[in-house]
Amino acid sequence: MVTHVTSIAGLILYGPVLKNADYVLGAGSDTRVLLEALSEVILALAIVGTACTLFPVTRRHNEALAIGYLGLRTLEAAVITVGIVSILGLVTIRQHPPHGADTASLVTVGKALVAVHDWTFLIGPNFVCGANTVLMAYLMYRSGLVPRFIALLGLTGGLLIFASAVAELFGLYKQVSGWGVLTAIPVFAWELSLAVRLITRGFKSSAPAIDTVVPSLADSVHH
DSSP states (O other), rough: HHHHHHHHHHHHHHHHHHGGGGGGGTSHHHHHHHHHHHHHHHHHHHHHHHHHHHHHHHHTTTTTHHHHHHHHHHHHHHHHHHHHHHHHHHHHHHHHHOOOHHHHHHHHHHHHHHHHHHHHHIIIIIIIIIHHHHHHHHHHHHHHSSSSHHHHHHHHHHHHHHHHHHHHHHTOOSSSHHHHHHHHHHHHHHHHHHHHHHHTOSOTSOOOOSSSSOOOHHHHHHO
16 A cells, blocks of 8 residues: 555655756756655565565465565565665755866766666566566465455456567657556555455455475475
């Protein structure tokens, strides 16, 4: 739930920076941008927190997938953090421009820092998010921890947002566009439905404790 609120806030609060190249020259509010930076810090922490919360349960069903999900969620948060740093760097340049720097140089640096943020947005919340969504949805599908339709929604959403990221990478359409939003809806629905399910009903108690097809890492190392 926290990741949803903070990620949506990001698209709104970062507007002056991402859409206005003159921001670095003194146009716009620093407070709004700093609030979004704080929001994205909370987002990154919530992403890792989600994986850590699920891990004790999911590892009993497929330890390899559970570790993969934890690692990918951590990577997603790390990539987002790089984007936060790039925007904070832009704020610093705006507040304390380098001595002797001309207007053209400042705008160029500002655009470069915004470009770094845009690429981290593509890599983290699109490519990596798509991959970790597929892992967790597959684990949920195999284990039966949640209803199958929720798991299938995650599998569809993860594959779709990953494919959309490939399309965006090659310039078929922009990251923040109608197609981009449309392809993100299934992932949004997966995360929301999973959260609501776990808050209201929890995991299915009838799900088997150990994956009988894929052995755990601990068993593999022992043998």
